[in-house]
Amino acid sequence: MAKTVIKNIGTLISGDFSNPLLEGDTLVIENGRILQTGYWKDCQTEGAQKVIDAKGSTVAPGLIDSHVHPVFGDFTPRQRTVDFIDSELHGGVTTMISAGEVHLPGRPKDIVGVKALAIVAVRSFKNLRPSGVKVHAGAPILELGMVEEDFAEMAQAGVKLIGEIGLGSVKEGKDAAPMVRWAKKYGMTVTIHTGGPSIAGSNAINADTVMEASPHIVGHINGGHTSMLLKDIEKLVTQTDMALEIVHCGNIKAALHTLTTARETGNLHRIIIGNDAPSGTGVIPLGILRVLSFLSSFEEVAPEQIFAMATGNTARVHNLPVGFIKPGYEADLIIIDAPIGSAGKDALSALKAGDLPGISMVLIDGEIKVQKSRNTPPAARMAEVS
Ligand SMILES: [Zn+2]
Structure with a gap:
């Protein structure tokens, strides 16, 4: 032994x-x-x-990055950069959760293609841990026309995540809600994009859309990059029990407002931390540590509790044996x-x-x-x- x-x-x-x-x-x-x-x-x-x-x-x-956009291996076409996963490992990240393999050049939007990409991504990162980092990938982006069988088929093939809702053709709460129910039925953990569009093709999503869709995770509640209105953040903190994700590549004012609102209402245990890199902002090796530092230094919350937001809180949401x-x-x-x-x-x-x-x-x-x-x-x- x-x-x-x-x-x-x-x-x-x-x-x-x-x-x-x-x-x-x-x-x-x-x-x-x-x-x-x-x-x-x-x-x-x-x-x-x-x-x-x-x-x-x-x-x-080891830190958990709850919001990463990998494609295959340790390469990001978005920033034409290799070794971004190794670089995050040197920033203390040992587990990464994909919010969607959206940077795949020519990413398919047809339903067979969406399912195929998710399944290949799950399996490819199961077979390969870049620098030892545990990358949980295979997070399909929902497209209109998907039916319950599609979710059953993906779950059967090992897909456990749904990537940011809103980056595909499903953009409204009423379209997302039945698909989220199917995803939950088959044991998947669902996240949604919030705030203004971050890259061409995504949309503004506010609190009402999130509440109608009812995912597990409010993805980058502080925007990626443009935040929801602060009153929408307050609504999601106080009127839902979803995980509240603060990201590095978002709006810092909105991040602090989320933390303050959560502290005042006893909801700090719901906050999780992501990097949202690689993205238009870049490859940020120390992104998670930097969020720990911002949040610890600006607010009256103990840094050891802030640490839980990048470890145990996230592990609980995804039911992982780490964190x-x-x-x-x-x-x-x-x-x-x-x-x-x-x-x-x-x-x-x-x-x-x-x-x-x-x-x-x-x-x-x-x-x-x-x-x-x-x-x-x-x-x-x-x-x-x-
Ligand atoms: Zn996003």
């Missing part, structure tokens, strides 16, 4: 919004999964093949600290100060994938294999 131990942990972030910090200085991984956390003297550390010294820094679950530091969960972890020169003394106080933490290690399924991020500033204390 492969065992790895992380010792000398200063802060342990759980990913669980309701209990965001854990007691202890040690984390034990066995066969790629978290076995236990706690204090060194109480943990089953004997027989470890590998011991990682966190040097007093912070360990958190939490909890026995039995997949050992996708990041080791982070305040960057050199920060006003913060550790990762959480650096976020509160508006800085980006430095990443000194990323593990996926208990395996070290990154030692010293090539994209973040250097961490003040660097984890080392001892």
Whole structure:
């Protein structure tokens, strides 16, 4: 049995919004999964093949990017760029959720083509994890004329997501609603585009359309790039129980308004965080960390709770065995600290100060994938294999 131990942990972030910090200085991984956390003297550390010294820094679950637009492999035709997934891994992202493979050149809009693309995307990312990152893709864009059989057929072939409603010919609540019901019936998780059009062909979608369609996730509630009216955001926060997605490539004023409204009404546990890259805004390797930093520094919400919005909250929406530091969960972890020169003394106080933490290690399924991020500033204390 492969065992790895992380010792000398200063802060342990759980990913669980309701209990965001854990007691202890040690984390034990066995066969790629978290076995236990706690204090060194109480943990089953004997027989470890590998011991990682966190040097007093912070360990958190690997980040989940709830809104990515992959196509195939680690290439984005939208920005003619390779290795954008590897670059996000160096920003702490270990799981990505596709919001639609919309950047495929010549993307088919006919129903057979839509289904075929979704099925190929699911299978291609099942067979290939770029740099180890778990990419959940195969998120078809709904087109008029789809019938219940189409959803049954896709589900049978492994499709678990519906990409942003509104990027195809289904743009109105009344057209989306029956399809969303079929998607839910076959176990798919559904997201919708909101706000103004982001790329040619998409549409303005407001709160009433979202409520009529009734998806699981309000996609980029802060717009991609143009936000809904702030009163529409308030309506979705207070009158629905959908997941509320804040993205990097959106409107920052609307993101903060969402956070404030959710805080005031007890709905912070519904917020999830995405990058919405690659997109017209670009390839943003540190997008998720940057949202953590904006939200932590502008609002009176604890940074460890903001962390849950990019880990456990998202894992819950998609029912994934990641995003939490909890026995039995997949050992996708990041080791982070305040960057050199920060006003913060550790990762959480650096976020509160508006800085980006430095990443000194990323593990996926208990395996070290990154030692010293090539994209973040250097961490003040660097984890080392001892
Ligand atoms: Zn969108």
